[in-house]
Amino acid sequence: MKNLFDLTGKVSLVTGGSRGIGLAIAEGLAAHGSDVVIWDVDEERNASAAAQLETYGTRVGAMCINVTDELGVAEGVTEVVEEYGRIDVLVANAGISNAVRSFLDLSIDTFRDVTAVNMEGWFLTVREVLKHMKERADNGDPGGSIIGQSSLQALHGSPGNEHYGATKGAVLAMIKGISVEFGRYGVRANALMPGFIKTEMNKRNHDNVALYEKVIKRMPIGRWGTPEDLVGLAVYLASDAAKYHSGTAIELDGGYSAM
């Protein structure tokens, strides 16, 4: 039997791919044979991430694209397709978190900042990639995997971070709809729902010793997650091993939500 997780010949696009979970997933995809393009907003971080990805020997690109920029996203997808020939896998991962003390302190500006990236930017990216996947299917070459970065916070309440949770719930809803609408083009769509993963985004939380320990006490696996913990699932969803897997949201949280 062929290696079901071999991604040779596939082209993957990872947004927010210059660090954290996005970079770990980009590395995992490259390590399994995929060409990988990352999008992120910082030139220097993009360059160092690209250098790291090149060590896996596949074709690698890094583009400075802000997912909230509708024209930039459309041009970016066109450029990737022109340069690499196709996009097989999209990891729509770029996101921000901007928690406040209480829902009552939540300003409309903060609310909009977070929804602009996590929901609108996510939508713009996924829409443009789906246009390409549909066109490819119409030309006799169906297929594709959309991996949407949601969060456990789509389902679990987090005081002062209701706006973030709302955007992650929106990702779940869009993934479900997309899986239904685009299945006929061979496109699969699934969401990842990570729990507590140690990255720059939530540094404030894991630097807080009391909170850090409190999370561990409730964590069946007994530790916070790392970006690398997401890699296996992402590679699986990108691969032919998952060819009948669509429309789901997968919790990856060390068992936290089972308690």
Ligand code: NDP
């Ligand atoms: P990081 O902050 O480490 O990485 C996110 C990356 O996305 C950063 O490089 C960030 O750049 C980039 N980014 C932010 N805004 C944009 C934008 N408008 N366009 C393009 N890129 C952008 O966070 P994580 O790796 O922790 O998070 C990755 C994803 O996983 C996010 O969607 C997050 O919500 C989700 N997630 C994270 C969890 C965790 O515990 N860490 C748990 C559940 C879900 P910059 O920082 O310079 O703005």
